[in-house]
Every structure is written in C-alpha cells, then in structure tokens.
Amino acid sequence: MSEIIKIPAERVKVLLGEGGATRKRIEGRCNVKLDVDPDGDVEVEGDAADIFFARDVVKAIGRGFTAESALRLMGHDYGLYIIPLKEHATSDKAITRFKGRVIGENGRIKSQIEAATDSMLSVYGSTISIISRIDTMEYAKEAIGMLIDGARHTSVLRYLAKSKREIMEARLRGQ
Helix, strand or coil: CEEEEECCHHHHHHHHCHHHHHHHHHHHHHCCEEEECCCCEEEEECCHHHHHHHHHHHHHHHCCCCHHHHHHHHCCCEEEEEEEHHHCCCCHHHHHHHHHHHHCHHHHHHHHHHHHHCEEEEEECCEEEEEEEHHHHHHHHHHHHHHHCCCCHHHHHHHHHHHHHHHHHHHHCCC
C-alpha cells in the first residue's frame, strides 16, 4: 500500500536530512519506505497502520517542524493538528496579522502556549501547526483560536495559566 503526501519543495532537504539520515530514521521508526521527489511529492509505502504514523511525521516536517519534533508523533499519545489560516482570513494581510498575534512580541505568546500546553507550535506559510500530547491538544487549539478571533493577549495568558493548572491536576490524578 502507498500514499502520496505533498510538502513544500524547500522542506525536502529537512525531510531527507544530512546524507539521508532523517529519511532513514523515519523509514526505520515507522517501518515504511519513503520515495521523495525534489518537488515535494513524498510517496510513503508500507502497511496501512505504519503509513498512518509516517504520514503525520512527513506532514509535520512539511509544516515547518524539525525532524526531531516530528518524530514525537511516533508516540501513540501525540497528535498533529494543522490550522489553515486561509479558512479564517480574507487576505494575505490578515494571515500575516494572525501569525503575528500567535507568535507575539519576540515569540513570547508562542512560547507561553507551548509551555502551558506541553506542545510545540510551527507558524509556517499560511498554517499554524501543533504537535501535542492528545490530552493537551484542545487547550493549545483553544488558545490559538482565541488569538485568531481577536482576544486580547492578556485574556489568552490568563486562559493558559488556568489551562496549565488543569493539565497538572489531571496528570496528578493519573488521567
């Protein structure tokens, strides 16, 4: 079985890695074969279950994550979520504004979201992508949604502080 995934051509080098090292790691960890075209077409061959995990790793690299971050998706408790900003914006200027709001001054808001929700964010092209544990994904999505909807940064920071407490409490209870 095989599936073709399209990634930006400028991300192909990251997917391949130095001397093909990253590609080999993905192939080994995911038990698949990757056929990578320089234009960004990536054919993933293997069993359906293996392709399922490899697809997210390849997509994550294509959305701006490092290979190391993307490989976290091999853990069964991690997920990838991609927010296409074109669905929320009417112009390129609006997309740029959304990206700026999520990043914040000197990356502060992005860092706060990552720290509070134990996740990683990538703002790349016209998307914002999240790699997070499944139990914290909704908190990260909500914080980003609030920013896209125009919430004040202080409101989002308050939400993140509350979220962090809830996440810690749930983990302490073993949920």
